Amino acid sequence: MHIMTSTITPTLFEQLGGEAAVEAAVDKFYRKVLTDDRISHFFEDVDMDRQRGKQKAFLTMAFGGPHSYSGKDMRAGHARLVAMGLNDSHFDAVVELLGATLKEMGVADDLIGQVAAIAESTRPDVLGK
């Protein structure tokens, strides 16, 4: 029985709409990040195309989709930002913008909660704790 339900129940990624949902969310989310005074300075001098790719990878992971992020990558990738002062308040801001993006897309609250929980699980690695 257990096996049956787990194959029939769509995954979080599927419920959100998969790759297409990530594609629909990434520009909205990235625009919020770039215009939010709390965190925009971390994104000033980056290559936008490359950054969009990273945002997409992050969203795919947070949406429960296929990804190849490891905790070690997260740490290494954010070390420069931690040195610039990245802390919990900035992490909270990103999670908030992620939630606002999904809300705008009409995603149900319980799914938004699941996405936020996945994002939350990366906090120690992102902040180098």
Added chain:
Amino acid sequence: MATIHHGGQKYELQPGESVLDGLLRNGVAAAHACKSGSCGSCMMRVLEGELPSSSQPGLKDSWKAQGYFLPCVCVPNGDLTACEVGSDARVPARVTSVDYLSADVLRVGLRCEAPFEFQAGQYLTVISQKGLARSYSIASLPDESSIELHVRLIPNGRMSGWLSKGSPLGAQVQLQGPSGECFYVPGRSEQAMLLVGTGTGLAPLYGIVREALRSGHSGDIHLVHGALRPAGLYLRAELAALAAAYPKLSYTPVVLNGEGESGVVTGSIDAVVAEKFSSLAGWRGFVCGDPGIVRSLKKKLFLAGMPMRDIYSDAFLPSA
């Protein structure tokens, strides 16, 4: 420690050093220009050894398969044997015309002596007989009889110096490329388009606009060309005539300094664009020229609602 075998010699790389830097440090006259993996001037071919995947940015799949790579961004993990690119990656061409479009921009015409396929808006690398390599955007359309480049005269610039003061007419050069993703892709012909360029960033846009018009693009097309001073604007009469012939095309020249010039907007180009085009959801954009302005404009277009995947850009890195 990686060892590079090149031209019958062995060179030890220092930790973290690129193949190009190692060769230059050892006095090898390797062709190069941007040193950042974009122009393709330094391209080589690996004969033995393993390339890091990051050493082939932007190369055609067929070239990757043949082991072509960019030594300026190649920091190998082990020994490599590399050679100059063969004639199969280069096409000979002759300089057929050189004339001034403005006080500091040359229009250079080239006639290829073998087929050279490209899309309007892509760029190529010109390699002189002395091995000097510089990249330029293509301003002409693929079926025109000669390739047109807009070359900015750079103080002490070796290629632009030769083209303006040497006797380049009739000289043979080699063309390598084309490269670049900044070109018109047919389809979605009703989409509004915004093209913004500074200086010779007009070159690829001149090709792209004409390609779009020729393809029957039905959406509005807005071309904005910026220069520091009115004298830096060029092709004004041609562009005004084109806009007069195609009502869906608008042409806006912008200068940073200088006022009272009729038909020219004064101001910084990113601010002028942001004010004039504040709602760009669903648009397609092309941004070419000065790297700082390209970066700023990309962000402004994106924040005005233009989808990131519909923003094509080409930042020009000057080389003396």
